[in-house]
Amino acid sequence: MQELTVLRTLIGAAADLALGRSPRATRYDVERDIAVRMPDGVTLLGDRYAPRRQSGPMPVVLIRLPYGRAGAFGQVYPAPLARRGFQVFIQATRGTFGSGGQFRPFTTEHEDGMATLAWLREQPWCDGRVAMVGGSYFGHTQWAVAPYADPPLVCASPHITSADIAQRIFYPGGAPSTQTALGWSAGIGRQERGGLDALRPGKQNRLRRALDRLPLQAADVAVAGAPVPFWRDFAGHAAPGDDFWSGADHAAQVARMPPVSMVTGWWDLFLAGNLDDFTALQRAGVPARLVVGPWQHGEPAELKAAVNSDLVWLDHHLRGGPAPGGPPVRIHLQQSGSWLGLDLWPPADRIPTPLYLAPSGQLSGAAPTGDEDADRFTYDPADPTPTVGGPLLSGPGKQADNAPVEARDDVLVFTGPVLDADLDLVGPVGARVYARTSLPHADVFVRLCDVDPAGVSRNITDGIRRLDPRTVPATDVTVGADGVLAVDVELFPTAYRVGAGHRLRVQVSGGAFPRFARNHGTGEPFATATGGVRCTFEVFHDAERPSHLILPIL
The missing domain is CATH 3.40.50.1820 (Alpha/Beta hydrolase fold, catalytic domain)
Incomplete structure (x- = not known):
């Protein structure tokens, strides 16, 4: 004793x-x-x-x-x-x-x-x-x-x-959130059969391979060695x-x-x-x-x-x-x-400030005044748009170099001018994206990045909105007479200083895999779908449809 x-x-x-x-x-x-x-x-x-x-x-x-x-x-x-x-x-x-x-x-x-x-x-x-x-x-x-x-x-x-x-x-x-859900399922499925899953060699590779394979309904067996009730509930509901x-x-x-x-x-x-x-x-x-x-x-x-x-x-x-x-x-x-x-959250002295998507991949503090203008891309569920970094259950997360993502032709990139002074963003961040999609089932993913003087783009915050005919229109998705959707996307709140000499950048894409389930475009449950259909996006940035972010400037 x-x-x-x-x-x-x-x-x-x-x-x-x-x-x-x-x-x-x-x-x-x-x-x-x-x-x-x-x-x-x-x-x-x-x-x-x-x-x-x-x-x-x-x-x-x-x-x-x-x-x-x-x-x-x-x-x-x-x-x-x-x-x-x-x-x-x-x-x-x-x-x-x-x-x-x-x-x-x-x-x-x-x-x-x-x-x-x-x-x-x-x-x-x-x-x-x-x-x-x-x-x-x-x-x-x-x-x-x-x-x-x-x-x-x-x-x-x-x-x-x-x-x-x-x-x-x-x-x-x-x-x-398939990456989070399956990663946690692996942990709780193994925790009483072999210690801390986080310390297992090759955990992330095993998780990625399981998420790459379709269908996903039994992905828990691939990572945990047996069915995990939570994964089945997550996939089924x-x-x-x-x-x-x-x-x-x-x-x-x-x-x-x-x-x-x-x-x-x-x-x-x-x-x-x-x-x-x-x-x-x-x-x-x-x-x-x-x-x-x-x-x-x-x-x-x-x-x-x-x-x-x-x-x-x-x-x-x-x-x-x-x-x-x-x-x-x-x-x-x-x-x-x-x-x-601070006395409260969000801070009372923040100034919600719009930042507009503009032609030729630009960002502007001024609202667009021109006629119809849009950028286009195609999302392919067979090659889902990837994501790097971000708020994840386990690493690697946080900030990452976004170059591999921004180089893809299924990601729109809009970059602002060089900042002549520090810019402090403190509070909620939101986006409104005016988009027309060739399919009623689609995702809109928006990410705000900090581009340093060397040109390295690192994520600050992001968010996603899944479009589904069962939930459109809604308070955060409205449909215009021309069929263009006004999609409000909630990004994560932040407190972040973008330094003088840096630039802001915004990405718009149709997904963020494997963090979120790929959108198959068919309306099938994500857990049982095995195929998919390509979806074409038009993202507008004109006077009638001014896609923009709202930044909380302190």
């Missing part, structure tokens, strides 16, 4: 140093495999971390996750809290790491989470006060509980996640209007949240939903704080920021410690090496 305590102390000190904090040696005990029975009879297992000198009932920090209660996750989440005297209960979600039932992501977390919360409050070691922390999927498990808890949770920290996680992340703009994922959408309950602390990154795939949630929380009057750094999903600096934020947030709300200092919003202005403190 003494050897175990010494080992735990050493590991804890190393973890604290990795988190940038002074080592703490508060002693705690861990009670493993505590069974919690769900209303349907399934038993979920959890571990309780309790201060060794606990003299009576205490608050509980609840963490519910599908990735295991021990190992790396135990050292990153419950252990740092326990070393600082917090009582933690970490539970494996249904169907994972000893918990009964089947893991069907996003479908049972509300019922299981509420039952676990009720059980916790009945335990003699819990004083009735409960907080929740965690990111990504175990940010979702917070959204599934926090707005519904009665009495309310003391506070929550849903990092790198979204209140509407399934639709917002896996079908943005109606386009299935991608049609517009399918309400299968409605139970995972908690955005309507935002006003019922307790005080919230959020951490995310500009290259995190959950960013857009995370920021929408924060804006809604502020508008509803819910106390909320936000940190956005230059991070991709799950990278160490992002996790470090989340854990350190939790320590301060929990100390304040559970133990009466000092409130976090500074403005409620702290964001990194990329390419400037600086951080900004």
